Amino acid sequence: MIELNDDASTIFTVGQVQSGPPCCDPVPSMQVANVSVRYGTRTVLDQVTLDIYKGCITALIGPSGCGKTSFLSALNRLTDLVPGAHVSGRVLLDGQDVFDPKLDLMALRRRIGMIFQRPNPFPLSIRRNLELPLREHGVRGRQVLAGKIEATLRAVGLWDEVGDRLDSPAMALSGGQQQRLCIARALVLEPDVLLMDEPCSSLDPISSAVVEELILRLRGRYTIVIVTHNLAQARRIANYAAFFWMKERVGKLIEFDGCQQLFDAPKHELTAAYVSGARG
Amino acid sequence: MASQAGDRAFLAINYLVAALVAGVLLWILADMAWQGVQHLSWEFLTEQPRKSGRAGGIAPILVSTTLILAVAIAAAVPIGLGAAVWLAEYSKQSGQFAAGTRLSLDVLAGVPSIVFGLFGNAFFCVFLGLGFSILSGGLTLACMILPIFIRTCEHGLFAVNNDWRLAAAGLGMSRSSVIWHVLIPAAAPAIVAGLMLGIGRATAETAALIFTSGYVDRMPESLSDSGRALSVHIFDLSMNISGGDKAAYASALVLVVLIVAINVLAVALSDRWLTRRIVTA
Numbered sequence: 001m002i003e004l005n006d007d008a009s010t011i012f013t014v015g016q017v018q019s020g021p022p023c024c025d026p027v028p029s030m031q032v033a034n035v036s037v038r039y040g041t042r043t044v045l046d047q048v049t050l051d052i053y054k055g056c057i058t059a060l061i062g063p064s065g066c067g068k069t070s071f072l073s074a075l076n077r078l079t080d081l082v083p084g085a086h087v088s089g090r091v092l093l094d095g096q097d098v099f100d101p102k103l104d105l106m107a108l109r110r111r112i113g114m115i116f117q118r119p120n121p122f123p124l125s126i127r128r129n130l131e132l133p134l135r136e137h138g139v140r141g142r143q144v145l146a147g148k149i150e151a152t153l154r155a156v157g158l159w160d161e162v163g164d165r166l167d168s169p170a171m172a173l174s175g176g177q178q179q180r181l182c183i184a185r186a187l188v189l190e191p192d193v194l195l196m197d198e199p200c201s202s203l204d205p206i207s208s209a210v211v212e213e214l215i216l217r218l219r220g221r222y223t224i225v226i227v228t229h230n231l232a233q234a235r236r237i238a239n240y241a242a243f244f245w246m247k248e249r250v251g252k253l254i255e256f257d258g259c260q261q262l263f264d265a266p267k268h269e270l271t272a273a274y275v276s277g278a279r280g
Numbered sequence: 281m282a283s284q285a286g287d288r289a290f291l292a293i294n295y296l297v298a299a300l301v302a303g304v305l306l307w308i309l310a311d312m313a314w315q316g317v318q319h320l321s322w323e324f325l326t327e328q329p330r331k332s333g334r335a336g337g338i339a340p341i342l343v344s345t346t347l348i349l350a351v352a353i354a355a356a357v358p359i360g361l362g363a364a365v366w367l368a369e370y371s372k373q374s375g376q377f378a379a380g381t382r383l384s385l386d387v388l389a390g391v392p393s394i395v396f397g398l399f400g401n402a403f404f405c406v407f408l409g410l411g412f413s414i415l416s417g418g419l420t421l422a423c424m425i426l427p428i429f430i431r432t433c434e435h436g437l438f439a440v441n442n443d444w445r446l447a448a449a450g451l452g453m454s455r456s457s458v459i460w461h462v463l464i465p466a467a468a469p470a471i472v473a474g475l476m477l478g479i480g481r482a483t484a485e486t487a488a489l490i491f492t493s494g495y496v497d498r499m500p501e502s503l504s505d506s507g508r509a510l511s512v513h514i515f516d517l518s519m520n521i522s523g524g525d526k527a528a529y530a531s532a533l534v535l536v537v538l539i540v541a542i543n544v545l546a547v548a549l550s551d552r553w554l555t556r557r558i559v560t561a
Contacts, residue, residue: 081449109452116450120443123466132461133451185451 029054029193029223030075030098035089037070037079044070045251048089050242052193057215057224059234059259062244062274067251068227071244072195075225076112077105093193110137113186115196119178121170121185126162129170129181130188137189152188156180156214176207180214187218194218196226200233212237231275235263243271309536316533319526325534329497332521333513338531340499344414344507345483347500348493351418352425352482357475360426364433365459382431389427396424397488405492412506417493424488425478432477436470437463469550476546483539486511510535 030052037045045067052058060068070079077098079085091098098108121129130149139145149166153159158180162173170181179199186194196215200208216237218224228234234241238259243266245254255262255271266272327337363381371378400420410416440463448458464471486509494506495516508516514531517524 076450078446078449081446106452106454109450114450116443116446118443120441120447122444122447122462124462132457133453136451136453136457182447185447189451 026051026053026056028052029094031090031092032075033090033092035071035074035087035091037067037074038086039082040084043250045074048253050253050256052223052225053240054223055220056239057219057226057237058240058242059238060225060227060242060244061229061231061234062251062254063246064229065251066244066246068244069197070251072114072197072225072227075193075195076109076114078114080105106137110189111191112193112195113189113191115179115182115186115194115199117198118202119175119182121173121178121181123169123171125167126170126173126181127166129185133185133189148188152184155187156184157210158184174207176203176210179203179207179211183211183214187222191222193223193225196224198227198229201229231263235259243268243274245270245274312529312532312536315526315529317530319530320533324527324530328499329527332524333497333517333527334521334523335527338510338513338527338534340497341508341510341513341531342534344493344500345510347414347503347507348418348421348489348509349479349482351415351503352421353475353479355419355422356425356429356478359422360429360474361433361464361471363426363430364437365464367430367434368437369455369459369463385427385431389431392487393424393485394487396420397491399423400488401491410504412492412494412496413504414493414500414507415503417489417507417509418503420488420492421482421485424485425482428481429474429478432474433467433471436467436474439470440466472546472550476543479542480539483535483542484511485509486515490515510538 028051032052033049035045035048036043048071060071062068073079073082074087075091075098077087079087087099089099093108093111097103122132124132127149130152131145134145134148139148150159150163153163158177161177162168170178173181179202183194183199199215200211203211212233215224215226219237219239226234226238240256241259241262242256243254243262244251246252255266255268257267262271263275266275324337325342326339328340329338330336367378367381371381397420400416400423404410404416404419405412410419444462444466445458448462489509489512493509493512495508495512496506497508497513498505500507510531514528514535517528517531
């Protein structure tokens with residue numbers, strides 16, 4: 001047992017991330033108004049309105065199929081890739097309309113990073129995984145690239161683990177390492193917002209804890225929206241929580257509040273039933 | 281007990297048939313190797329043919345074969361990859377144009393090579409005025425290997441994990457650089473396999489080349505010279521030249537070794553790609 005613990009502490013380490021100010025003043029980073037998502041004729045999400053506060057972690061909770069992932073993909077317009085998907089309503093990112101057809105989509109997605117449920121590093125070397133998005137956004141120069149790559153890998157605690165084998169394939173890393181590499185790949189572009197779609201759900205408990213700790217350390221510097229089915233996790237890391245529920249097969253936002261209020265003193269009976277484990 | 285006996289008989293027949301097939305194949309190979317080795321020498325590989333190939337070597341024929349293959353690959357790879365990318369990434373999956381393209385490719389893949397030869401002669405030699413030349417022959421071979429190459433590449437690209445497309449889009453990467461930097465490298469094993477299938481078919485090709493690159497067994501001086509491919513040389517020696525049998529055997533041995541070498545190289549290359557790029561833990 002002791003050996004295993006030793007292993008765990010040497011393999012899984014999270015480096016120092018410079019913490020930003022705590023998010024005591026709720027300043028909206030993204031303002032979401034009346035956002036609905038439908039695929040073809042089927043509406044999956046109806047009229048969601050909420051503010052996402054700068055530097056805070058907002059957790060989206062609720063049962064499967066109630067439109068949390070669709071909501072997340074609407075925020076960086078990844079829904080554009082889904083044939084038949086239609087999004088209405090308004091989303092402002094620091095006052096800028098995200099759904100503006102004239103908007104530079106590449107620039108938007110540079111400001112809003114996304115982490116997926118299954119770790120999806122490119123089937124290239126660790127270095128290339130981070131280099132590719134940087135080059136794509138015009139960052140040039142061997143020294144500059146190497147500096148950014150090292151800094152980012154240190155931030156997600158991968159540098160000590162893989163710093164000496166940056167040219168080995170990313171797919172050979174463990175699941176937790178792959179997910180942290182994906183987080184690094186998003187961070188390397190210095191985004192303002194990070195969207196995370198159940199980033200820990202496909203990981204083993206130890207890796208999951210490491211990734212969770214990393215997310216916690218990113219709080220303050222980045223605005224984070226995280227979908228999670230793990231209520232305990234939402235409680236541990238989130239400042240705000242939004243509870244989604246299905247009504248007549250359509251996803252709706254039932255309650256949005258500070259995380260502690262939502263869990264300890266829910267205003268809606270559905271929320272109360274869900275967070276106490278009675279329903280869902 | 282009866283069913284056990286039946287099982288055993290069935291197994292015995294299976295072995296017998298397999299042995300028969302392998303035996304015939306081995307016999308052909310052994311006969312060719314035995315007869316070919318006797319005539320094979322360093323001079324055979326490096327000298328000009330004399331007396332219509334009865335004596336001398338096959339140096340110009342090896343050069344012509346290589347040039348024809350090089351032209352075919354140089355033409356087929358960019359066109360084929362482009363078409364495959366369009367089919368897999370840009371065309372509407374249920375669109376009529378894409379469906380029509382796929383259907384015609386599948387039909388073309390089954391068309392006998394002599395038909396490609398006739399087309400190549402009419403189009404490259406006569407219409408484009410390239411005459412009997414290595415260029416005409418190579419381009420005709422490119423037409424022949426394109427259908428199978430495009431379809432293999434398309435399947436390879438199509439099979440690439442959709443997670444990577446999403447990841448790239450989420451990072452604000454453009455479609456073209458996703459295809460270039462992520463999807464094509466990920467599909468590399470399939471692309472190499474498709475290319476090798478095509479090259480194998482092209483190397484063994486005779487009918488399509490007689491009409492397009494011609495018969496001339498001199499050393500080619502440029503791509504617009506006529507050049508004789510190895511398979512055409514074998515055909516000529518065994519059919520039209522009395523006393524050319526020994527040289528034909530030796531040429532056939534060289535051809536088989538060449539094809540085996542290309543295949544081994546292809547497997548090694550795509551294996552390396554597989555382990556380097558797509559090692560899934």
